[in-house]
Amino acid sequence: MPLTLLRGDITHQSVDAIVNAANATLLGGGGVDGAIHHRGGPAILAECRALREGEYPDGLPAGQAVATTAGWLPARWVIHTVGPVYRAGEDRSPTLRACYTNSLRLAAELGAESIAFPLISSGAFAWPVDDAIRQALTAIAEEPFPGVVLLVLYDEQTRRRAERIRLELG
Template identity: 55%
Template sequence: MRLTCVPGDLTVQKVDAIVNAANSSLLGGGGVDGAIHAAAGPRLLEACRALRRSELPGGLPVGAAVATPGFDLPARWVIHTVGPNRHVGQTNPEALASCYTASLDVAAGLGARTVAFPAIGAGVYGWEASEAARIAVAAVAGHPTPGVEAVRFVLFHTRMYEAFVAAGAQPEQA
């Protein structure tokens, strides 16, 4: 599996699936979650509400992943995952790694060959950039997923991009 990183906007990536750093309600929020909901259009919120009414009445657990269509995004699917929130004592690196591995498993089940991730947990959930990057790169590199050919980390801030490069993700040529 090819593992790269680029600075930029996750919502414009031309990949099979993008991963949303969601909150457990799946009903939108700020940061990456808000940007994805805005770019995907109102049908994404409708799909997330349907998930809450059916298989996820208590919300999506930390480290789990679930997919919806991408609607108005260039990506066919959005894979939602909930990172651990360090501010409320969720400090287990394995929970953060699970966000990546569970998302890859969902991607493989969908038949996605290309997947783009943000830096899960590194925003308002308080994971320090270098630790978040190290966990993310190790989790993806150590979880070969049949059918998934390429994973791209798409980082909005230069500091985060540099952390992912330092952790071993290969810079992708624009």
């Protein structure tokens, strides 16, 4: 599966599925989550509210993934996944990797041929950036996906770090 590392704004990616680094409420928030809800418009929030009223009354558990419309975004779906909050001395990396693998599986089930990820948990959830990159690259490499995968990084410095780490991982 082709993987492209690029600097950019995930809300501008023309792909089948955009992954949202959501909070458990699914009702929007800051960072990537807020940007996706803002640019995607009210249809995303309406479907998220329906999910909360139905299947996820207590919120979406960390590591799981669920899809909604993409609203006004240049995509067909938004796949919401909740990353773990980083805690020193506690290995939550399997949950972080599950965000990627479960999102890829859901995208494949939907028939998506392209997917764009942010760097999950690396913002407000305080995951160290280099390790967040390692976890993302490892999970994406291990989960077969029949299409194009983008890892959309907010700034050029992080994109360069991701390229370096990808070379280290082989």
